[in-house]
Amino acid sequence: MISITKTGILRVYDSEKMLVETFGKNSVRVRVTKLDKFTNENWALIPQEEIIPEIELTYSKKQENEQKVNSEEKIETDGAVLVNGNIKVIINNAGKLIIKNNQDKILLTEFESNRHTSLKIQSRQLKGLRGGNFSASLKFDSDPNEKIYGMGQYQNGIFNLKGCVLEMAQRNSQASVPFMYSSLNYGFLWNNPSVGRVSFGTNITEWEASSTKQIDFWITAGDNPSKIIETYMSVTGKPPVMPEHGLGFWQSKLRYQTQDELLTVAREYKKRGIPLDVIVADFFHWTLEGTWAFDAEYWPDPAAMVKELTEMGTKLMVSIWPTVSIYSPYYKEMKDKGYLVRSENGVKINMLMIDPTSFVDVTNPDARNYMWQKAKDNYVKYGITDFWLDVAEPEFTSCDFENYRYHKGSCSEVGNVYPVMYTKTFYEGLKQEGVDAVNLVRCAWAGSQKYGALVWSGDIPSTFESLKTQIVCGLQMAIAGIPWWTTDIGGFHDGVVDDSDFQELLIRWFQYGTFCPVMRLHGNRLPLKAPMSKVGGGRCGSGADNEIWSFGDKNYHIMKHFIEIRNKLKPYIRKLMDDSHKKGTPIIRPLFYEFPDDTDVWDINDEYMFGEDILVAPVVELGMEKRNVYLPNGTSWIDVNSGKKYDGGQSVECLTPIDVIPLFVRESQDKLIECLI
DSSP states (O other): OEEEOSSEEEEEETTEEEEEEEOSTTEEEEEEESSSSOOOOOTTSOOGGGSOOOOOOOOOOSSTTOOOBSBEEEEETTEEEEEETTEEEEEOTTSOEEEEETTOOEEEEBOOGGGTOSOOOOSEEEEEOTTSOEEEEEEEEOOTTOOEEEEEEOTTOOSSOTTOEEEESOBTTBEEEEEEEETTTEEEEEOOOSSEEEEEOSSEEEEEEEEESOEEEEEEEOSSHHHHHHHHHHHHOOOOOOOGGGSSEEEOOSOOOSHHHHHHHHHHHHHTTOOOOEEEEOSOSSSSTTOOSOOTTTOOOHHHHHHHHHHTTOEEEEEEOSEEETTSTTHHHHHHTTOBOEESSSOSOOEESSSEEEEBOTTSHHHHHHHHHHHHHHTGGGTOOEEEEOSOSOOOSSOOGGGEEETTEEHHHHGGGHHHHHHHHHHHHHHHTTOOOOEEESOOOTTGGGGTEEEEOOSOBSSHHHHHHHHHHHHHHHHTTOOOEEOOBTOSEEEETTOHHHHHHHHHHHHHHHTSSSEEEOOEEESOBOOSOSSGGGGSOBOOOOSTTTTOHHHHHHHHHHHHHHHHTHHHHHHHHHHHHHHOOOSEEOHHHHOTTOGGGTTOOSOEEETTTEEEOOOOSTTOOEEEEEEOTTSEEEETTTOOEEESSEEEEEEOOTTOOOEEEEGGGGGGHHHHO
8 A cells, every 4th residue: 555644655565664755855765664663763864854944845736646745746556656856766566666866867776586587585674583673684776887985984995885895883993874975876875773784786786784673764866976965964964163273283192191291292382383283182091991080190280281282272182982991980870870881691891901891871861961971070171172082983892793782772773873972972062061062083973973073094004005095984984974084194003103114104194184174193103102000090001202203303394394284274174164064065075076077087096185176196105206196177287286287187197205295276276376385
């Protein structure tokens, strides 16, 4: 049976219910369940009443069985049709979905095995699990020539995801953000936080959820990548206003062991005349995980520290972990109140770092309030409002996702939403304090961006291969709707301070980091420093020095020069951030985002646009003295380093001595060159 609802079409057949609804401009949401009703969870999607109405209402008045709704809908003898602007959804007489654009071109068709064979493979399945949930799968026929981008951050270096199988689960350096953009000009959100996987095969695209109550996806169609991404951001949320200190240079390392050490570094930047926007107090400035407060032995006067930093024009960011040591004074209370992640089997220990710990269950609103109140009492009172939300996946010591349970459901069912709720905890707390939040966080899911999530790419190797991979990660995150993104400049693991090869890597990464949404120097440099004591924060060791003067005079002057470039670019970056806040526009963009009609750019993964006017071509190999740069067709380009002008649609060779990164600007924006030299 098919009927028209207030917002769409409902099909009921046997035990299955399928609801196809308009949801935003040129977009529809589809849900399928075998329960008696659909869940009310919007997950990544903003409730409809919060979305600014942009839909042009169209009605058909020809047939008696048509009703006026927020789209054009028809009930026909062989199924039903819903049209919302650029998108058309057909439910055929077998109950299969066919999705087209406004030129009647097929974008997606549910797989029908019986068209081809007698295999009886179902396009969508909800298989019952103990406890009432289902394992779910959804199959679409696949265009083998389609190119696919987005899906978040995977450390595989693959740009066009066609042919990939991706785990949809959160891990350190992996952020599963299940939105894909297709070169067929549609965007698809798998609106389900269950642990699962997706296969972008040449024959079939298949989405899978290990435990869920319903299939839930959202799809939009448009004319080009920018319109599709902006539509997606309009229904999942846009980032807030980036605070001014987010635009400049951030200094960090593993880890400043004392208040005096951190202040000494900040004073040295001030003495050298180098603006320092943010400096970071990393983990174990606390006594124990789950105290969320300075260890008074090593950080005796936070108020004086913040006051001095503020006078120098520097903000202090502090590291927060969602771990609670079994020795924390709050552990028993949090356990008794159900504020900690539970284990289905075995001991209730989620992670081993220095002490055995459990994670705060941030899917529980009471647990979120409890954690925020501790942070407010111990940090905000000093004027500290920038938080580094580490271990946000959360990073279980053993990633047996089926063994953990949250307030909101099992990890298998809702686990991927954890980083959203973690970031939301601090965003909402800071909002109550009247503060524009920028939360540095190690993971994200769809919708994280609206809570001020600045995602960094996790604990990655200090190698040129890793640098090249991060370029791809940043572009995929941008397409997946996470505009605020950064990396550990130089990588995190195994960078030796006095090694010449590492120093070259650091300089190339520093150049790349200048043209990321946030420029942040961090890493666990070698040789390591020993712990200072056997108690409190002193139990944790540290990495070697990681300031720009730590790597020799020549490298210091190169890095200083690129900090100067970053500061001169602040008005340009401010505009990019404001556009992102207003429209959801990414800061860094694949070339095809700006030049979709140039077929040569769709596979280029080592160049990108910083905003709409600056083309960046990082150096990603050791000893590289020159590299080719493709200049997209549709405009002329000026080489920042040589001043030469080139027509688009060609490759040019650029010399790349150690102090040079190839940069080009559109001819009409030649005034930008003054900021880049």
